[in-house]
Amino acid sequence: MSQEDRQRWNTKYQQASAPREPSSFLRSLEDRLPRTGRVLDLAGGPGHDACWLAQRGLAVTLVDISDVALAQAEVLARDAGVSLTRLRLDLETEALPPGPFDLVVCLNYLWRPLFAAVPRLLAPGGLFVFAQPTRSNLxxxxxxxARFLLEDGELPTLLQGLQFLSFTEDWTDAGRHEARLLARKRQAPP
Structure with a gap:
């Protein structure tokens, strides 16, 4: 991303009216998500998902390109009484934080080369949660x-080395056509 992209996201978050609720998809996975360990929230914006995960007892690292979003996440975390590690990072040009993570979350952000890094970021048995609209959303x-959409049926072809626990591609209750995935890194053999 460029400085122009960073400014565009800063402007978007400055103009946002109120904090959003945590992702309904993420919350639907509550019983399957870890209660302890490290989490990496990629392109997590103002921290609504990160704070929800931190309230569950997880150590969350929130990564986003927007300074404004990260400042909003700091306020949201303080108000929620949780701690977040916040990193301003351009996911397309800068190195990712070192793993391993027990959970990696990437909701509503698509940069295809990131998928190759996910298995390396995860601890054995670690989970990956991903959701992104597909071309049918148009x-x-x-x-x-279209530049920011998955092709219909594309997501399963992008991830290697992970076991799919659930995968759907359909219209959501919110009226968006999304590919949604929960996957696990296989445990190392004994």
Missing amino acids: QRHPHPS
Whole structure:
């Protein structure tokens, strides 16, 4: 991403009216997510998902390109009484934080080369949660543009070395056509 992209995201978050609720998809996985360990929230914006995970007892590292979003996440975490590690990072050009992580979350951010890094980020048995609109979403919504959409059926082809625990690609209750995935890194053999 460029400095222009960073500024665009800063402006978007400055104009946001109120903190969002944690992802309904992420919350739907509550019983399957770890209660202890390290979490990496990629492109986590103002921290609504990161704070929810931290409230569950997880040590969360929130990564985003936007200074404004990270400042908002700091306020949200303080108000929620949790601690977050916040890193301003361009996921497309800078090195990812060192793992291993017990959970990696990436919701509503698509940069295909990131998928190759996910298995290296995860601890054995670690989980990956991902959701992103697909091209079918354009049937009802002009945004995000095709540049930021998965092709229908593409997600399973992007991830190697992970066991899929659940995968759906359909219209959500929110009216978006999304690919949603929960996957696990296999345990090392004894």
